[in-house]
Amino acid sequence: MKRFLHALDQYWFTPMPAERLAWLRVFSGAFTLWYLLSRYALFSQTAKSEASDFEPVGLAFWLTEPLSSGVFMGIYWATIAFNLAYLLGWKFRFSGPVFAVASLFLFSYRYSWSMIYHDNIAVVLHILVIAFAPAAAALSIDAYYKKEKATPHWQYGWPVRLLCAATLATYFLSGLAKVYGDLAWDWVDGSAMRAQVAVDALRKDVFGGEANPFFAFLYPNTTLFLIMGLGTMVLELGAPFVLAHRRLGMIWAGLTWLLHIGIYFVMGITFRYQMSGLIFAPFFDVEKWWPWLRRKLQQTSGQVDQSGAMQVPAGIALFDGTCSFCNRTVRFIAERDPKGFVQFASQQSDIGRALLSDYGVPSNLSTIFFVENGVVYQKSAAILRILSHLRQPWPLFAALASVFPLVLRDGVYDWVALNRYRWFGAQAQCSVPPRHLRARFLG
Amino acid sequence: MHLSKPFALFFSVAVLFAILLPVRENWKEKPKDSFPLSYFPMFSSKRDSICTVNYFVGYDTLGNRYYIPHALVGAGGFNQVRRQVNKKVRSENVEKITQKVAKKVAKCQEVPYCHLVRIALVRGDFDLNNYFQKGIKMPQHEKVIFTKTIERS
Numbered sequence: 001m002k003r004f005l006h007a008l009d010q011y012w013f014t015p016m017p018a019e020r021l022a023w024l025r026v027f028s029g030a031f032t033l034w035y036l037l038s039r040y041a042l043f044s045q046t047a048k049s050e051a052s053d054f055e056p057v058g059l060a061f062w063l064t065e066p067l068s069s070g071v072f073m074g075i076y077w078a079t080i081a082f083n084l085a086y087l088l089g090w091k092f093r094f095s096g097p098v099f100a101v102a103s104l105f106l107f108s109y110r111y112s113w114s115m116i117y118h119d120n121i122a123v124v125l126h127i128l129v130i131a132f133a134p135a136a137a138a139l140s141i142d143a144y145y146k147k148e149k150a151t152p153h154w155q156y157g158w159p160v161r162l163l164c165a166a167t168l169a170t171y172f173l174s175g176l177a178k179v180y181g182d183l184a185w186d187w188v189d190g191s192a193m194r195a196q197v198a199v200d201a202l203r204k205d206v207f208g209g210e211a212n213p214f215f216a217f218l219y220p221n222t223t224l225f226l227i228m229g230l231g232t233m234v235l236e237l238g239a240p241f242v243l244a245h246r247r248l249g250m251i252w253a254g255l256t257w258l259l260h261i262g263i264y265f266v267m268g269i270t271f272r273y274q275m276s277g278l279i280f281a282p283f284f285d286v287e288k289w290w291p292w293l294r295r296k297l298q299q300t301s302g303q304v305d306q307s308g309a310m311q312v313p314a315g316i317a318l319f320d321g322t323c324s325f326c327n328r329t330v331r332f333i334a335e336r337d338p339k340g341f342v343q344f345a346s347q348q349s350d351i352g353r354a355l356l357s358d359y360g361v362p363s364n365l366s367t368i369f370f371v372e373n374g375v376v377y378q379k380s381a382a383i384l385r386i387l388s389h390l391r392q393p394w395p396l397f398a399a400l401a402s403v404f405p406l407v408l409r410d411g412v413y414d415w416v417a418l419n420r421y422r423w424f425g426a427q428a429q430c431s432v433p434p435r436h437l438r439a440r441f442l443g
Numbered sequence: 444m445h446l447s448k449p450f451a452l453f454f455s456v457a458v459l460f461a462i463l464l465p466v467r468e469n470w471k472e473k474p475k476d477s478f479p480l481s482y483f484p485m486f487s488s489k490r491d492s493i494c495t496v497n498y499f500v501g502y503d504t505l506g507n508r509y510y511i512p513h514a515l516v517g518a519g520g521f522n523q524v525r526r527q528v529n530k531k532v533r534s535e536n537v538e539k540i541t542q543k544v545a546k547k548v549a550k551c552q553e554v555p556y557c558h559l560v561r562i563a564l565v566r567g568d569f570d571l572n573n574y575f576q577k578g579i580k581m582p583q584h585e586k587v588i589f590t591k592t593i594e595r596s
Contacts (some may be wrong), residue, residue, distance in 0.1 A: 012455065013448060016469045045518035052536070053517075053527050058478040104479065111478045114530055115523035129458060134445050155445050162455045169462045174483035180469035181487030195490035198571045205580075206498040206567070208512025219575040327489035 016157040018137035018150035019287035022089070024163065025135040026396070027278045027286075028126045029087030032103060034403075035120070035272070037079050042110075047072040049113050049375035057116060058108030059101070072109065079106045086131070087400070088138020088393070119271040122279045125166050133159035144393050163282035164249060168239040171256065174313050175236025190226035194219070199265050204268070216409045218266060228262055235259060248360075253280035314343055315372035316442065318355060318385060321346025322366040323414075325424035329368075336390040342370075345442040366417045379417075380409035493583070494569045496525075497532045499544055501559035501593075509555050511562060515547045516540075528564070537564055537589040545591040563590040 029374060047069040056063045068121040079102040085095035107124055136142045137150040178187045186192035228230045235256050273279050279375045319326040326418050330344050345352040356363050359376045370382035375384050387398035465482035468474035476484055499511035513524040531540045542563050548556050567582030
């Protein structure tokens, strides 16, 4: 018994880096934020649905009648606000649990109209676990202000283990429902799956849903359904055994992801959290993905010298030297760029004018330019490129901001640029940079 | 949020227990699904080779027949709308929903729905093998439950 408890302790409370749990917070938060914003019309419609269709489930169980449209949309926007705080890891001890409960209620209410969709169960469960764990110890505003680097600890290990176990449990339940349902083991030979898919395709035809146009071609292919049916049962009923070994978990995650891709091609059903692979992220060392991706990107953009050593690439920011706001921005950037990647020149200086002329770009004081690897970025694109080279959380912020359309970002940029003199004042001539930053200024 | 080891273990066991608890629905005579604690009943019901569906069809002046898409029938995804239609048919409360769909069709500017003169809520029996293998897309039997003329202002 003692040995068993010791083994359990070693397994469940394995020390893990804080960044892994933090990335899982970012993934689940970014997914729900995208989901909620992209389905604004659907949530608006839900708010106005017919009361006779209301069958409350989950956290909406206590409602005897639907909420008014205004109250529901208020909850929708409040959930989005807490979603942002959860994603950025801001006041996470408070914002995490509140967001978990708010999203649980919002999705419960959304599915209280005669149909429960199962594709978002996993993300809601993931958020519930992450929200009550120390998931903002890295990659967050909270961690930024704490200024302490979190070291690997069991506090970051058990939530990851629980996320894996919760994911596996949902698949296992799905397998059990098939075996204990009307179909029993018919799923194994593929006949049940073929009939299920056919009924779904027919219903989509008569209701104008998104059916797979090639389904009529696939329908006679019984071998395909045999493979998919058998594969589904093995992956679902075998899910608990995956906990035995880490590599087994990775293989299971890859195969189950392929299964969802197969479902999409055969049935036209998009399980977004599953197809994006985010549901399977807890099975992997996700904290290693970003440095790896960054290295690959640097290598593909030819930043490796002849000797094979990585060179620190330089980018040059060209700004309006007479604008107080721009000078403050430059100082802000320089202080958050310890590697000194970004160098500066005012557009009014000789070197600034020469650089713009070399690239054939006319001088424009109402925008900052950023020259990197022979490409000139301007307005919001320049700002985001610069932020991506600063220390955290700015690259994270840049990645999130890049989700917004360029026209919207540049609109905000233009508005600030237009008012910068009025709000922050102007200088008669270019200001002299402070001594400790002078080496970063060209010309 | 930092938890002590015993509390983290208790929290983990409680979460997993709650997720697995709906398994008992499999043995109930009338199982009930919920969110997010579901027993995942999708794709677990037996399907016969004949599939019965309640749906809306529309007709133009030439008698051409078109299926009415779910977006004109109700809010939510197609499965949600399908279930809402089934619920109305079961409760014999079909007049109101047919009128509502007729109004939506009357406002629709899209071809062919803008040419429809009549809609009907029907129950059709489809033979899956005929439908997918022989390309016979019409139902074997179709029973009209309620009809409504489209009134455009």
